[in-house]
Amino acid sequence: MMKRSFDFCVAVGALLLLSPLLLIVAILVRTKLGSPMLFRQLRPGRNGAAFAMLKFRSMTDTRDASGALLPDAERLTSFGKFLRSSSLDELPGLWNIVRGDMSLVGPRPLLMEYLPLYSAEQARRHDVRPGLTGWAQINGRNALQWEQKFALDCWYVDNQSLWLDMKILALTVLKVVRRADISADGEATMPRFTGTPSLPD
Structure with missing residues (x-):
């Protein structure tokens, strides 16, 4: 309950404080990338329940001759x-936090299609609300391998506390300022997760 109250108060305060910045970014997205300004996608929340995650749009809708969307790397502009x-x-995503879909800190919400690919241990990342930032984000973010990222997520599930959340938020600010670990080598963000290979008996 303390974590939820902290999340709600900080998210509401941030939305009010950053409202001029939100408006400016929205106008720039509309001008440079077109409509819609917001990217909405179903993502798994706590216990795997789906919710509509919100982000500012960062890619174009450019398609090939057959009408299929081009790869992410080709649709990601310099502005994006x-x-x-x-x-x-x-x-x-602050609005998702206000609604209770997400927390300030927790495992990042990934794709719904990954749910059946997780091992029982990896699936524990959904025992808590997903976060705007998390333990994996400050310890490598998209430069990590999937298995490393999931291990860090599960560590957070087992060790979460308000003090740890505040530490992660402070270190997230430093990561953002330094713009570190934005993407994996050769990828726009991360390669797709296809499951962890089973170890031989």
Whole structure:
């Protein structure tokens, strides 16, 4: 209950304080990338329940001759890269926190299609609300391998506390300022997760 109250108060305060910045970014997204300004996608929340995650749009809708969307790396413009590297694209997620879909700190919400691919241990990352930032984000972010990221997520589930959340938030600010670990080598963000190979008996 203390964590939820902390999340709610900080998110509401941040939305009020950052409202001019949100408006400016929204106008720039509309001008440079078109409509809609917001990217909405179903993501798994606590216990795997789906919710509509909000972000500022950072990619175009450019398609190939057959009508299929081009790969992310080809649709990610220089402006979109700036939004991601500065984490400005994540600001609408504050509304998800106000609604109770997310927390300030927790495992990042990934894709719904990954749910059946997790091992029983990896699936424990959904024992808590997903976060705007998390333990994995300050310990490598997208430069990590999937298995490393999931191990860090589960460590957070087992060790979460208000003091740890405040530490993670402070270190997140430093990561954003330094624009560190934005993407994996050769990827726009991260390669797709296809499951962890089983160890031989």
